[in-house]
Amino acid sequence: MSHFVDDANDRHSRIIIVSFNCADFVNRVIGCLLDQTDPAFEVVIVDNASKDVDGIALPADPRFRMIRSDTNVGFAKANNIGAAGATVPWIVTLNPDAFPRRDWMERLQAAAQAQPDVAMFGSTQLFSHDPRMIDGEGDQYSIFGFAWRVNYRRMLKPPYYSGSVFSPCAAAAMYRRDYFEAVGGFDEDFFCYCEDVDLGFRIRLNGGPAVQVGDAVVEHVSSGVSKQYGTFAQYHGVRNLVWTMVKNMPLPLLPLAFVGHALLVVYLVVRSLGSGRTGAIGRGIRDALRGLPRMIAKRRAIQRDRKATLGQVARMIAWNPLLLKTRGRPGLRKPHSSDQPPSVGVEKA
Numbered sequence: 001m002s003h004f005v006d007d008a009n010d011r012h013s014r015i016i017i018v019s020f021n022c023a024d025f026v027n028r029v030i031g032c033l034l035d036q037t038d039p040a041f042e043v044v045i046v047d048n049a050s051k052d053v054d055g056i057a058l059p060a061d062p063r064f065r066m067i068r069s070d071t072n073v074g075f076a077k078a079n080n081i082g083a084a085g086a087t088v089p090w091i092v093t094l095n096p097d098a099f100p101r102r103d104w105m106e107r108l109q110a111a112a113q114a115q116p117d118v119a120m121f122g123s124t125q126l127f128s129h130d131p132r133m134i135d136g137e138g139d140q141y142s143i144f145g146f147a148w149r150v151n152y153r154r155m156l157k158p159p160y161y162s163g164s165v166f167s168p169c170a171a172a173a174m175y176r177r178d179y180f181e182a183v184g185g186f187d188e189d190f191f192c193y194c195e196d197v198d199l200g201f202r203i204r205l206n207g208g209p210a211v212q213v214g215d216a217v218v219e220h221v222s223s224g225v226s227k228q229y230g231t232f233a234q235y236h237g238v239r240n241l242v243w244t245m246v247k248n249m250p251l252p253l254l255p256l257a258f259v260g261h262a263l264l265v266v267y268l269v270v271r272s273l274g275s276g277r278t279g280a281i282g283r284g285i286r287d288a289l290r291g292l293p294r295m296i297a298k299r300r301a302i303q304r305d306r307k308a309t310l311g312q313v314a315r316m317i318a319w320n321p322l323l324l325k326t327r328g329r330p331g332l333r334k335p336h337s338s339d340q341p342p343s344v345g346v347e348k349a
Contacts, residue, residue, distance in 0.1 A: 011063070012109060013041040013090040013174065016082035018075050020048040023055030025096040025221070030059060032099050038106035039063075041092070044082040048072040074191035079170075083177075083185060091180045093196075095171040097221035099128060107216035108174050111162075119179040119208025120200060121216070122168025124160040125149070128219040132157075135220045138165030138212040139197055140329045142318045143253065144260030145245035147197040148327045160214035165329070166316055167200020167210050172218040175199075179208045187243075189294065193233060194240035201248040204316055207307035231280035234272075238265070238284030239291070246295045247302055250313050264324070 015033065019026050026045065033043060045066040047053045058066055067081060083091050090112065094100070100123075108121055125135035134156050136149030149169055150161070168174070173196065183202040186195045200210060242261070249257045265285065272278045308316075318330055 008042065008062075011040050011042050011088050013092050013105070014083065014086045014088050015041050015043045015092040015094050016079050017043065017045045017094050017096055018048065018078040018082070019045055019050055019053070019056065019096050020072060021050045021052055022096045023050065023052040026056050028099055029094065029096055030057065030064070032101075032104075034059060034061070035102050036100070036105045037103050038109055040109075041105060042088065046078040046082045048074070048078055074188070075170075076186035076190045076192060076195040077188040080185040080188060083180065086177055089177055091175045091177050093170040093173050093175075094218075095220065097128070098123075098125065098171045098218040099220075100172065100216075100218045104172075104216050104218060107213055111211065111213045111216070112174070115211060117209065118211045119176045119203050119206075120168050120210040121174040122165055122210065122212045123172035123216040123218050124212070124214055125169060125171060125218055125220045125222075127153075128221050131219055134160075135222050136169050136171070137161045137214075138210070138329070139167045139169050139200065140318050140323065140327075141166045141197060141201065141316075142260075142321075142324055143257055144264055144321070144324070145241055145249070145257045146261070146264060146324055147194060147241065147244070148324070150327060150329045152327045154327075158214075160217070161212055162214035163212060165210050165212040166318075167197055167204065168212070170196030170199070171220055172216075175203070176208065179203050179206060182206060187247075187298070189291065190240045190243065191236060193236035194244055198240070198244040198247065201244060202302060205248060205302060205306045205308050205313070231277055234277045234280040235284045235287075238268075238281050239288040242285070242288035243291060243295045246292060247299045250303065250306070250310055252310060253314065260321075 017026060017029060041063065043064045047066060047068050049069055049072050053068060058064055079093055111121055122138040124137055127133045127135045132155055134151040134154045137151045137160060139147055140150050141147045183206055186199050190198060204210065245257050245261060269278060269281055272281055
């Protein structure tokens, strides 16, 4: 076990873990963090009114503390609560079911030192039940307003991808604090799902690049907390993807995005018939439309302050519709014969 850094002035990162009825997961993550080769971080666990919160074994370590919410405020707001008051250079989001390898933080910090102009760094996510399988190598965003984790469910061997990415997946991501604060952190209206794509989009529009760090690895249960809540992901995924597009897509690209998005949503509705997901998708569309006035108001401020040019935005998003099915990224290496690409879905988990 590594020695902890007792002087708060020597810490470079604040790791935020949002907990909701998953004490066993949180305890395992705490164990992984106590074993990190780079211990210069602090940890804030934000618990969303869990029934099992007393089962979380907070260590006798000054780097760790917990904030208890009286209600479930969602992933987005809980992360903002955890980030509030931070003075360290980096804000790190870590899912309670994402278990970092010993050198995870060391690898992220090495990448940050080598690339000081980068605003966001992502981790390689492997499935915890089968670490041979990729759970995600960063997030990609399409001109049609859909997002996905790159290489999801593909059987790939190291070295894992390192390089430019649209945005990191917040299951294990590191954000430069000044960029995080400049764009207002996570959008709390999202509650959860796609809030990381929206945050990444806003930071990209603000001029902050994103890079995937291939050797910073976590093993992820993947929706280990939310999958127990039925169609929860479908509803929030559909609603929040519409809001992400409305807020962030520059006006010249917005008509094409709207048309493509609408066609894909129709396809998803038809495909979901008889599956039990149709109602959730319908509610997501309804509430997305109801929330448009708020999103348009936010859009005005985002587009007014946008630093990225239209050409830069066009280059950071994916234009090939086939990537929606293969969950690839532009210029991605040829898939292995053992790959298992799924069909396009509404969930960017």
